[in-house]
Structure formats: C-alpha cells, structure tokens
Amino acid sequence: MEKTGRSERAAPHALFWQQLLPELRHDGATLQSQLRAAIVGAILNGALRSGVRLPSSRELAAMLKVARNTVVLTLEQLVFDGYLVAKPRSGYFVAAREDAAPRFEAPAAERAGQDAPDWPSRLLDTALAGKWLHKTPDWQRYRYTFVYGQFDPKFFPVAEWRECSRLALSVGQIHGWASDAVEQDDEVLVEQLIRRVLPRRGIAAKPAQILLTVGAQQALFLLAEALIARGMAVGFEEPGYMDARNIFLRRQARIVPAELDEQGMRPDARLAECQYLYCTPSHQCPSGVTMATARRLELLQMAERHDRVIIEDDYDAETQYQGQPLPALKAIDRNDRVIYVGSMSKIISPGLRIGYIVADEQLIAALRSLRRLMIRHPSSNNQRTLALFVAQGHYDKLIVRTRQTLAERAQRLSDALVEHWPAIEFRRPGGGSVVWARLPEGIDGRGLAAAALAEDVLIENGDPFFYRDDQDGRFIRFGFSSIEIERIEPGIRILARLAKGLGGH
Known part of the structure; x- marks a missing residue:
C-alpha cells in the first residue's frame, strides 16, 4: 500500500511536467533548442516560479524520449545563463529573477465604445484601390x-546558407554589419552585385548607382513615391503585374494599358503620352512572354523620342532554360532611360526579401533618402549572409x-x-x-x-x-x-x- 501511495503522489508531479514540456520535433530545430525554449518560456510566463525543483536529468530524458546528454547540456547552459541554479546532490532549481518584467492583467476584449474613431471614414481611397490576387496562406x-x-x-540550399550565416556571425564580419548603417548598404553585397550578378544581365554599374531594397516590391513603391504625381500617365502591360499597378494607382496615376503580343508589350501611339512605362521584358507577368530584341529597341527609341523613362522589372530573369537569355533592357540603354529593378529572392527564397534598383546616381541618392524615412536599410545580417552566399559560388x-x-x-x-x-x-x-x-x-x-x-x-x-x-x-x-x-x-x-x-x- 505504501508503494502505491508514493506512486499516486508522484503521478501528478509527472503529469505537470509532461504537460509543460513539448513533444520534441525532428524537423530542423535542435532538441536542445526546443527543450531550452520550453523551460525558458515556462519561467518567463510564470508557470515555473523561483525555487521550483526540476525533475532529474534522467527523468526528463525519459519523459521526452531523448538522450540524457541532451538534457544535461541544456540544463547546464540554463545554469550558465542564470535561469536555473544547480545544487549539489539536490538537482536543478529555478533561479530567483530580480529583472522579471512586471505583469499586468489584460483588459477583457470588448467592442469599442461610441467614442471610438470611425476608421473606415478615415482611410484614404488610395489605400484600398485596385485588384488583388488572393494568396492562400496555408x-x-x-x-x-x-x-x-x-x-x-x-530545394533550398540549407547547408550552403547555414555555412554563410555562420561566416556572417564571425567576430570580424559582425564588426562590418552590426552597427546602424543609417542609409548605407552592405558594401560587400553591392560589390558582389556589381561583379557577379549584374554582369549576367549585361549591366555595368557603380556603387552609387545601386540601392538595396526589401524585395522588388519596395523598389517599385519607392520609385512611385519619388516619381509619380497625381494624374501622371503610366504605360502598363495588359494584363500585367497587379501589385505594381496598385502601387502606381495609390499615387493616383492614370494607367494606360498596353496590349501584348508574341513579342511582348506593344509600343502603340498611346504610350507616347506616358511619362513612364512599366514592363517585365524577361518573362512578362503573367504571360511569361519574353520581349523580342526588336521590340526592346523600339521601346527605347520611343522613350528617347518623347523624353520618357522605362521602369524595367527584371521578373524571373535568371530562370531561362531554353535558348540563351537576352540581355536586360537596361544593358542596351545608352541614355539612362531605363530604371532597372531586380530581386535576389526569386532564386533563393521568397522570404529573403532582398531586391535592388540600378539607376542614375541622382535618382538613387533621392531614393536612398526616401528609404531612410521608411526602414533606413534592409536587414544588415541578411545582406552580409547573401553577399557571402554569392561570393562562395553558391548562388551560381x-x-x-x-x-x-x-x-x-x-x-x-x-x-x-x-x-x-x-x-x-x-x-x-x-x-x-x-x-x-x-x-x-x-x-x-x-x-x-x-x-x-x-x-x-x-x-x-x-x-x-x-x-x-x-x-x-x-x-x-x-x-x-x-x-x-x-x-x-x-x-x-x-x-x-x-x-x-x-x-x-
């Protein structure tokens, strides 16, 4: 009976820890990191209070069905970091925390009262304009x-990206990117763009002609903010990339649709009235048509004749698998009529969100100041990791x-x-x-x-x-x-x- 009583008293203790600790996954995150996150989370949210004794490393290993060394290494690191205290022959205990953040009871969720702002009436029409493609999140x-x-x-290059991430986190590299760069871009990445990426598209550029962005999307937004005024005519492929079109509509531009044929965007007479032309010559969005060389030259001649500017979105440029890819429109532009927008995210991962603009130095300087008002600059550690990824030959x-x-x-x-x-x-x-x-x-x-x-x-x-x-x-x-x-x-x-x-x- 006594033995049964001890077992019954131990059961609630074991059940508490089994509910507190997660079922460890084998899908990427290390077992140590998962166990650490669970224990730290329980301490910080108050589920484990100061002085609580943890089960022994042997008991935890049995509960989690992992090697005992995994548990021991995790607990020892938590002792080193001040979350736990190790007492000889007694075990591990939750440490006292003097720096614990104050906790406040959250007010019950209620409908806003009659004095709440009328948000729909405050929203500008331009914030909701245009057609949108619904993307299924799951x-x-x-x-x-x-x-x-x-x-x-x-197909994500896990090993190569991890290697470059480790390199970017070395002491020498951290000194190069960890400070607030204010409005400057990573010099190493800009150099790799100039030496390794842009030449593939036939483009030569200097550092002052390049601005890094949070994907091509931000590049288009910055260009619209800097160049497009209310009522300004913008030539646009029909059908075309709806997000770019919505960005221009937000600036209350007048969209002039340009029909497509098997050679790409048709430069008809209506485009002559447009101050800017937006196009995706490499693989047109959404049709995938590649703009013919003759059509590219025709667009450039029109831009020169009427003092117009072309915004080239080099959409899916690196994925030509039949024949040789044509050089970018920017590559055959001799009079700075083309603003070039590119992205590194399409090949590596959509979540990387690093794009760039290649354009006249004066325009880039203005865009750099505008970008500073929005985000200062894209994430510096991602910039450096990507620079190393290109330099090591992994991008090619x-x-x-x-x-x-x-x-x-x-x-x-x-x-x-x-x-x-x-x-x-x-x-x-x-x-x-x-x-x-x-x-x-x-x-x-x-x-x-x-x-x-x-x-x-x-x-x-x-x-x-x-x-x-x-x-x-x-x-x-x-x-x-x-x-x-x-x-x-x-x-x-x-x-x-x-x-x-x-x-x-």
Whole structure:
C-alpha cells in the first residue's frame, strides 16, 4: 500500500511536467533548442516560479524520449545563463529573477465604445484601390499547388546558407554589419552585385548607382513615391503585374494599358503620352512572354523620342532554360532611360526579401533618402549572409539547379495539358515558372479555381492581372515552382475533369 501511495503522489508531479514540456520535433530545430525554449518560456510566463525543483536529468530524458546528454547540456547552459541554479546532490532549481518584467492583467476584449474613431471614414481611397490576387496562406496543405511565388523547400540550399550565416556571425564580419548603417548598404553585397550578378544581365554599374531594397516590391513603391504625381500617365502591360499597378494607382496615376503580343508589350501611339512605362521584358507577368530584341529597341527609341523613362522589372530573369537569355533592357540603354529593378529572392527564397534598383546616381541618392524615412536599410545580417552566399559560388550553383528543375516541371506540365486538356490554349514556357492559359469558352477561371479547392488543387485565376475586362474570366495561371513533379499530371487530370463538368471540353 505504501508503494502505491508514493506512486499516486508522484503521478501528478509527472503529469505537470509532461504537460509543460513539448513533444520534441525532428524537423530542423535542435532538441536542445526546443527543450531550452520550453523551460525558458515556462519561467518567463510564470508557470515555473523561483525555487521550483526540476525533475532529474534522467527523468526528463525519459519523459521526452531523448538522450540524457541532451538534457544535461541544456540544463547546464540554463545554469550558465542564470535561469536555473544547480545544487549539489539536490538537482536543478529555478533561479530567483530580480529583472522579471512586471505583469499586468489584460483588459477583457470588448467592442469599442461610441467614442471610438470611425476608421473606415478615415482611410484614404488610395489605400484600398485596385485588384488583388488572393494568396492562400496555408498553400502547403494542398496536394496540388499550382501557385506562383512559392518554392519547394526541398530545394533550398540549407547547408550552403547555414555555412554563410555562420561566416556572417564571425567576430570580424559582425564588426562590418552590426552597427546602424543609417542609409548605407552592405558594401560587400553591392560589390558582389556589381561583379557577379549584374554582369549576367549585361549591366555595368557603380556603387552609387545601386540601392538595396526589401524585395522588388519596395523598389517599385519607392520609385512611385519619388516619381509619380497625381494624374501622371503610366504605360502598363495588359494584363500585367497587379501589385505594381496598385502601387502606381495609390499615387493616383492614370494607367494606360498596353496590349501584348508574341513579342511582348506593344509600343502603340498611346504610350507616347506616358511619362513612364512599366514592363517585365524577361518573362512578362503573367504571360511569361519574353520581349523580342526588336521590340526592346523600339521601346527605347520611343522613350528617347518623347523624353520618357522605362521602369524595367527584371521578373524571373535568371530562370531561362531554353535558348540563351537576352540581355536586360537596361544593358542596351545608352541614355539612362531605363530604371532597372531586380530581386535576389526569386532564386533563393521568397522570404529573403532582398531586391535592388540600378539607376542614375541622382535618382538613387533621392531614393536612398526616401528609404531612410521608411526602414533606413534592409536587414544588415541578411545582406552580409547573401553577399557571402554569392561570393562562395553558391548562388551560381543554385541558378543552374533551379533552371534544371523548372525545365523538367515545365515539360511535364506542358505535356500533361496537351494530353489531358487539349481544349486549353497555352504557350510552352522557355523560362520562368508559370504557364499562362486561356480556358475553353464557357468556363470561368474564378469558378474553376473555387471548384479546384475542394479537390485539393490550387490554381490562380487571371482576373486580378487585368486592369480592364478579363474577357469573361477565361484566364488562369499555373505556377510550378512549388509543386513536386510527380504531382503535376494528376493535378492536371483533376482540373480537366472539373472543367468538363463546368461545361468545357
């Protein structure tokens, strides 16, 4: 009976710790870091108070089903950091914390009273203008993910990025990036852009002609803030990149849609009235068309003749897998008519968020001052890690690997469409990571996208890319950067079946 009593008294103690400690995962974070975070979190939120004794390292290891050394190393580090106290032959105890932050009871959530501001009336119309493409935040839970702008985690260069992160955290490197740079960019990254990245696009530049940004998106926002005034005419591809269009609309620009053909943006007479032209020559967004050399020269001649400026968004430039990539429009510009916007995030990871602008020194200086008012500069440690990633040759290696992967998926997707859905109209891509397709008559892309969700398939309808009418919603975009190659054909088979049920062929 006595033995049973001890067991019963011990059970609540064990249950408390089993509920407090997480089930350790084996998906990237080390077991030590997970255990440390759980114990520190419990101390800081008050679940473990000063003087509480922890179970022995043997007991914790048994509860967590990990090696005892993992637990011992974690506890010893927490002692060193002042969270725990080790007492000989007694164990580990939660240390007294004199620097504990004050805790206040949060007020109950209630609806705002009658005196609260009327926020909808305060919002400017320009803050909500334009069409938007809905991005499914939990896209990874779907089996067939034909979405653009995401990547396959299996292809992220984990070992190489980790190596460069460690290098960036060495004492010598930290001295170079840890201080507040105010409005300056990482000199090492700018040098790598000039020596290794821009020459691939045929562009020569000096440091004073380059500004780093938080992705291409911020680059476009800065340009609009600095250059676009109310009522100013901006030539824009139709269909085109809706986020860029919305940025210009926020400045109350007048959008002048320019039709596309197989050579890219058509420079018709209406564009002559536009102070700025926005285009994506490498792989047009969303169609994927590469602008022909003759068309590029025609646009430059128009800009020179009418004193206009071209904003070149070098969209998916590094992913050409059929033929040789054409040099950037900026590379053949001899009169500084082209503002070049690039991104490092498309190849490495969308979450990296590092882009850049190449333009006239006076414009870059003005943009640098404007950027200072927003964020000062992009994260310095990410800049230095990326600089080392390029310098070590990992970026070039990743480009080759990405091209090969995208080429295989583009081939599989194109073949699947031809075999299972012959009524759909599309062009086989020679680069990039999308297929832009026109649906058979009678099928609405929005309806098809909604029906596909129920079948675990994600596609993007084409409506938000059009400034004007989207021709009865008959366009969809297939992204293939994130979908595993063996899932492409089954996904297309499902879409073809759904389209037939909706009245297509």
